[in-house]
Amino acid sequence: MTEPGQYSIPKGGVMISPKESSILLNREPRFEDTFCSLQAIPRLPKGMLKETKDAIAYAKKFNDEVIRPLALDIDRQTYADPEYLPWDLVKKVNEWGFYTMFIPRLFGGQGINMPASSYVVEELASACVGIANVVGVHYLGVIGVMGSWNSALTNKIFRDVAEGQRTGNPCLISLAITEPGAGTDVEEVELIDKGRVSCYAQKVKGGYIVNGSKVFISMGHVSTWCCLIAYTDLKKPSDNTITFAVKTGTKGFSFGKHEDKMGQRCCPASELIFEDCFISDENVLSNSKEIPPSKTRNVREIVEQYIQYAVGVTRPAVGAFGTGVARGAYETALKFASETEVDGKLLINHEWAQIMLADMYKNVVIGRLSYIEANYSNGLPGGIYDILQMKPMYYYLKYVPKVFLDLFVSPFLKLKFMNRIFFKLYVDGQSVEEQRRCSGWSSLAKVVGTDMGMKNCQMALELMGQAGLRHENGAEKIMRDAKLLQIYEGTNQLNRINLFANLIGRSIPQAKAFEE
Amino acid sequence: MLATIKCELKSFEDLAHSFAAKELTVNREENDRYPFGPFFDATLAKAYEVGLLGTILPEECGGIGQGMNALCIILDNLSAADASLGGIIFTNALSQEIILSAGCKDLLTGITGQATDAPSSLIACQSFCNAAEIKTQLMAVKNKDSYILNGTAEYVVLGGLAGHALVPAHIKEQEGYSFFLIDLKGKGITKSEPVFSLGLHSCPAVDVKLTEVKGTIIGRETEGSKYFDQASDRMHAAVAAMQCGIMKGSFQEALSYSQERLQGGWEIINWSGLRMLLAQMAMHVKIAEMVVSEAALAVEQHEPEWNICTRAAALHLSELACKLTTDGIQILGGYGYMKDYGQEKRFRDAKQVQALLGLAPMRKLGLISAIVKK
Ligand SMILES: Cc1cc2nc3c(=O)[nH]c(=O)nc-3n(C[C@H](O)[C@H](O)[C@H](O)COP(=O)(O)OP(=O)(O)OC[C@H]3O[C@@H](n4cnc5c(N)ncnc54)[C@H](O)[C@@H]3O)c2cc1C
Numbered sequence: 001m002t003e004p005g006q007y008s009i010p011k012g013g014v015m016i017s018p019k020e021s022s023i024l025l026n027r028e029p030r031f032e033d034t035f036c037s038l039q040a041i042p043r044l045p046k047g048m049l050k051e052t053k054d055a056i057a058y059a060k061k062f063n064d065e066v067i068r069p070l071a072l073d074i075d076r077q078t079y080a081d082p083e084y085l086p087w088d089l090v091k092k093v094n095e096w097g098f099y100t101m102f103i104p105r106l107f108g109g110q111g112i113n114m115p116a117s118s119y120v121v122e123e124l125a126s127a128c129v130g131i132a133n134v135v136g137v138h139y140l141g142v143i144g145v146m147g148s149w150n151s152a153l154t155n156k157i158f159r160d161v162a163e164g165q166r167t168g169n170p171c172l173i174s175l176a177i178t179e180p181g182a183g184t185d186v187e188e189v190e191l192i193d194k195g196r197v198s199c200y201a202q203k204v205k206g207g208y209i210v211n212g213s214k215v216f217i218s219m220g221h222v223s224t225w226c227c228l229i230a231y232t233d234l235k236k237p238s239d240n241t242i243t244f245a246v247k248t249g250t251k252g253f254s255f256g257k258h259e260d261k262m263g264q265r266c267c268p269a270s271e272l273i274f275e276d277c278f279i280s281d282e283n284v285l286s287n288s289k290e291i292p293p294s295k296t297r298n299v300r301e302i303v304e305q306y307i308q309y310a311v312g313v314t315r316p317a318v319g320a321f322g323t324g325v326a327r328g329a330y331e332t333a334l335k336f337a338s339e340t341e342v343d344g345k346l347l348i349n350h351e352w353a354q355i356m357l358a359d360m361y362k363n364v365v366i367g368r369l370s371y372i373e374a375n376y377s378n379g380l381p382g383g384i385y386d387i388l389q390m391k392p393m394y395y396y397l398k399y400v401p402k403v404f405l406d407l408f409v410s411p412f413l414k415l416k417f418m419n420r421i422f423f424k425l426y427v428d429g430q431s432v433e434e435q436r437r438c439s440g441w442s443s444l445a446k447v448v449g450t451d452m453g454m455k456n457c458q459m460a461l462e463l464m465g466q467a468g469l470r471h472e473n474g475a476e477k478i479m480r481d482a483k484l485l486q487i488y489e490g491t492n493q494l495n496r497i498n499l500f501a502n503l504i505g506r507s508i509p510q511a512k513a514f515e516e
Numbered sequence: 517m518l519a520t521i522k523c524e525l526k527s528f529e530d531l532a533h534s535f536a537a538k539e540l541t542v543n544r545e546e547n548d549r550y551p552f553g554p555f556f557d558a559t560l561a562k563a564y565e566v567g568l569l570g571t572i573l574p575e576e577c578g579g580i581g582q583g584m585n586a587l588c589i590i591l592d593n594l595s596a597a598d599a600s601l602g603g604i605i606f607t608n609a610l611s612q613e614i615i616l617s618a619g620c621k622d623l624l625t626g627i628t629g630q631a632t633d634a635p636s637s638l639i640a641c642q643s644f645c646n647a648a649e650i651k652t653q654l655m656a657v658k659n660k661d662s663y664i665l666n667g668t669a670e671y672v673v674l675g676g677l678a679g680h681a682l683v684p685a686h687i688k689e690q691e692g693y694s695f696f697l698i699d700l701k702g703k704g705i706t707k708s709e710p711v712f713s714l715g716l717h718s719c720p721a722v723d724v725k726l727t728e729v730k731g732t733i734i735g736r737e738t739e740g741s742k743y744f745d746q747a748s749d750r751m752h753a754a755v756a757a758m759q760c761g762i763m764k765g766s767f768q769e770a771l772s773y774s775q776e777r778l779q780g781g782w783e784i785i786n787w788s789g790l791r792m793l794l795a796q797m798a799m800h801v802k803i804a805e806m807v808v809s810e811a812a813l814a815v816e817q818h819e820p821e822w823n824i825c826t827r828a829a830a831l832h833l834s835e836l837a838c839k840l841t842t843d844g845i846q847i848l849g850g851y852g853y854m855k856d857y858g859q860e861k862r863f864r865d866a867k868q869v870q871a872l873l874g875l876a877p878m879r880k881l882g883l884i885s886a887i888v889k890k
Binding site: 462 | 649
C-alpha cells in the first residue's frame with residue numbers, strides 16, 4: 001500500500017518519498033536541466049504554434065523572393081566595390097517588416113514570440129547567413145536594449161524602429177561591446193577586470209563624455225541606434241559598466257573602416273569611434289553604479305546576469321544560424337548529388353554519398369534540437385521568456401488592441417517604478433540555478449549549431465569537388481560565411497568553458513573556470 | 517622538409533623560401549584580390565626567370581630536370597606564404613607529367629623552346645578534375661593527321677593566361693577519353709571571364725569553348741585515363757607538399773599571434789585551452805613534414821606501392837590541412853576572419869587544394885581499387 005504523500009514505482013513496489021525523489025532528480029544530470037522541452041511544452045500557450053508556423057512560412061517566402069535571387073550577386077558586388085554597404089537590402093528587410101517582427105507589441109512591434117526568431121533565422125540562414133545577419137543582428141541590439149529593463153528608453157527606441165518601418169526609413173539597433181584590445185574579455189565578467197578595456201565614460205553635468213573605440217560591430221554603419229557598453233572606471237570595469245543608447249550622428253561619434261572579411265560580406269563589421277562624445281543622462285540604458293540593492297546578487301553578479309540574459313537569447317540564435325548554414329550546405333550538396341553523374345551513375349546513387357548525406361542531415365537535426373532545447377530552457381521559470389509565455393500575459397499582449405497598449409499601457413513605461421518592477425521580476429526573480437541552466441544551454445546550442453554548420457560545409461565541398469569551388473554554385477560562399485559563427489557571440493572555446501562552468505563545474509566546489 | 521634535405525636540394529629550399537618572402541608574403545592580400553584586382557604578372561615573370569616553373573621538366577625539354585623531391589620542397593616553401601603560385605606550378609607540372617607519361621617529350625621541348633615569357637611557357641589543364649569521373653563535354657573528330665575539337669571544357673586552370681592547354685575529349689564511338697594539346701591563342705577559342713572561386717585566387721581558371729579547334733593528340737587514342745592516372749600518382753605527392761606548406765604558414769601565424777595578443781591579463785598562449793589547439797597544430801605540421809618527405813622519397817625510389825603512399829599522403833594531409841586552417845583562424849579570433857593576417861586565405865586555399873586531381877572521396881575509394889588490383 002502506498003501511504004499518503006508517497007509514490008511507488010508501478011511494478012517494483014519500492015517506496016520512494018517525495019523528498020527522496022527530489023533528491024534523486026537533483027543529482028547530476030539534474031532533471032530540470034536535462035529535459036527542458038518536456039517541462040516547457042505543457043506550459044506554452046497554444047497560439048505560439050500557429051504564430052511560429054506563420055513566421056517560418058513568411059521567412060520561406062522572403063527566401064524565395066528576396067534572399068535567393070540576391071545573395072550571390074551581392075556577395076560578388078562586395079568584392080568589386082569594397083565600400084559596399086547594404087542599404088538597399090536593409091530597405092527590403094524593413095519593407096518586409098522583419099525589424100519589428102519580434103519586438104513586443106507593448107513597445108510598438110509586431111510581438112511575434114521571441115523563440116520563433118530562431119526558427120526564422122535558421123530558415124533565412126539556410127539561404128544566406130550573411131543576409132540572415134542583416135536581419136538578425138538588429139535583434140542583438142534589441143536584446144541589449146531590452147535587457148537593461150529601462151522601460152522608458154526601450155519604449156522610445158523600439159517605437160523609432162516601428163516608425164522607421166512605417167516611413168520606409170529603416171531604424172536598426174547595433175550592439176557594441178568588443179574593443180580592439182578586448183574581445184573574449186568583455187564577453188565574460190570573470191575576465192573583464194583582467195582585460196584592457198578602453199571605452200571610458202566620464203561623468204559630467206547632465207551626462208557623460210565617452211572616449212574610446214569599438215571594433216567588429218555588425219551593421220554599425222547602417223544602424224540608427226547603437227547600444228554601447230562603456231566603463232566609468234577602466235581599472236574595475238565589472239563594477240563600473242554603463243550602457244548607453246547612442247544615435248548615429250551624435251557629435252563625437254563616428255565610423256572608422258568596415259572590415260574586409262572572408263564571408264558574410266553583405267553584413268558590415270564596423271569600427272566605432274568615440275571622441276569626446278557627450279551622451280546625456282537620458283540616454284543611459286543602465287548603470288551598474290545605480291543598480292538598486294538585490295537580495296540575490298551583488299552588483300558584479302547583476303552585470304553578469306545582464307550579459308547572461310542577453311547571450312542567453314543570442315547564442316541559441318547563433319546556433320540557429322549554424323543550423324541554417326548546415327542546412328544550406330546540405331541542400332546544396334543534395335541538389336548537386338541528385339543531378340551529377342560520377343563514374344557513370346548519379347552521385348546520389350553511390351552508397352558512400354548517401355551515407356555522407358545522411359550524416360549531413362543528422363548534423364542539421366542535432367544543431368536544431370540543441371537550439372530548440374535552449375529556447376525551452378529560456379521558457380522555464382527564471383528564463384527570459386517565462387513571463388511573456390505565461391498564457392494570460394501572452395494572450396493579453398497578443399490580442400489587446402494596439403491602440404489600447406499605446407494609449408494606456410505605454411505611458412506607464414515612462415515611469416521609474418516600472419524599472420523597479422522589471423528589476424524585481426527579472427533580477428531577483430531568477431535563481432542562480434536557473435541562470436546557470438539558461439547560460440549553459442545557450443552556450444551548448446551555440447557550439448553545436450555552429451560546429452555542425454562548419455562540418456556540413458566541409459562535407460559539401462568534398463562531395464562537390466571542382467563544382468563546389470565556383471562562386472556561382474554557392475557552396476564555397478556558405479563555407480566562407482559559416483566560419484564567423486564559431487568566432488562571434490563568444491568564441492566556441494569561450495562557450496565551451498562557459499558550458500563547463502554552468503552545467504558541469506557548478507556542482508564540483510573545487511572546480512574553477514577562467515583561472516589558470 | 518626533414519629526410520629529403522640533401523645538399524643539392526638545399527639550394528631549392530633556399531630559393532623557394534627567399535622567393536616566397538620577397539615576392540609572395542608582402543603582396544599576399546593584394547594578389548588575393550584577383551579577379552577584382554590586378555594579376556601578379558611581375559611575380560610570375562620572376563618565378564619563370566629563376567626556373568620555378570620548370571622544375572620537373574627534363575633538361576632536354578628545357579627544364580631543370582629535378583625529381584619530385586625538389587618540386588615538393590618548392591611547393592611546400594611557396595605555399596607557406598601563398599599557395600597560389602604553388603597552384604600555378606602544380607597545374608603546369610601536371611600537364612607536363614601527363615604529356616611525359618604519354619611519351620610526348622618533343623611537344624614539351626617545342627613549347628619551351630618557343631616560349632618567350634612565363635605565360636607562353638605554361639600549359640593549362642583541368643587540374644581539379646579527373647575526366648574519367650565526370651563526363652567530358654568535348655568531342656574530337658579525326659581529320660587527316662590531326663583532330664578537330666568541339667564543346668566546352670570547364671574550369672581550365674591557367675586557361676586565361678597560358679599559351680597552350682591540355683584538354684580531355686571523347687572520340688566518337690570510342691570508350692574513355694583522349695588528351696589533346698590545343699593552342700589557346702588559336703582560332704575557335706572562346707574564354708569566359710576568370711572563374712571566381714573559393715581559394716587560390718591568383719591561380720585562376722576559365723571555362724573554354726572550343727569551336728572547330730585543331731588539337732594534337734597526346735599519346736594514343738582512348739588512353740587519356742591511363743596517362744592521367746600515372747601523372748596523378750606522382751602529383752599527389754605535390755598536393756601533399758602544398759598542404760604541408762599551407763599548414764606551416766597557418767601554424768606560424770597562429771603561434772606568433774598568440775604570443776602577442778593579450779586576453780584575460782596575459783598572452784593568450786598561456787591559456788591551456790588555446791595552447792592545446794596550438795599543440796594539435798604543431799603535431800599535425802610535424803606529421804605533415806614527415807609524410808611529405810616519405811611520399812616524395814617513395815616516388816623517387818620507386819618503392820613498392822609508392823603510388824598508394826602519395827595518394828594516402830595527399831588525402832590525409834588535405835583532411836589535416838582543412839582542420840588545421842580553421843583552427844588557424846580561430847586562434848586569431850575575429851582578426852583571423854579578416855583579410856589582414858592571411859589565415860582566412862590559408863583556410864580557403866587548403867579547401868581548394870583538397871579538390872585537386874578530382875573528387876576527394878572518389879580518390880579515397882581509388883586507394884582500395886589500387887590495392888586490390890595488385
Ligand atoms: C564579423 C564579426 C562581427 C562581430 N559583431 C559584433 C557585434 O556586433 N558586436 C560586438 O560587440 N562584437 C562583435 N564581434 C566581436 C566578437 O564577439 C569577437 O570577435 C569575439 O568575442 C572574439 O574576440 P576577439 O576577436 O577579440 O578574439 P580574442 O578574444 O582575442 O581571442 C583570440 C583567441 O584566444 C582565445 N581566448 C581568449 N581568451 C581565452 C581564454 N580565457 N581561454 C581560452 N582561450 C581564450 C579565443 O578563444 C580565440 O581563439 C564580431 C566579430 C566579428 C568577426
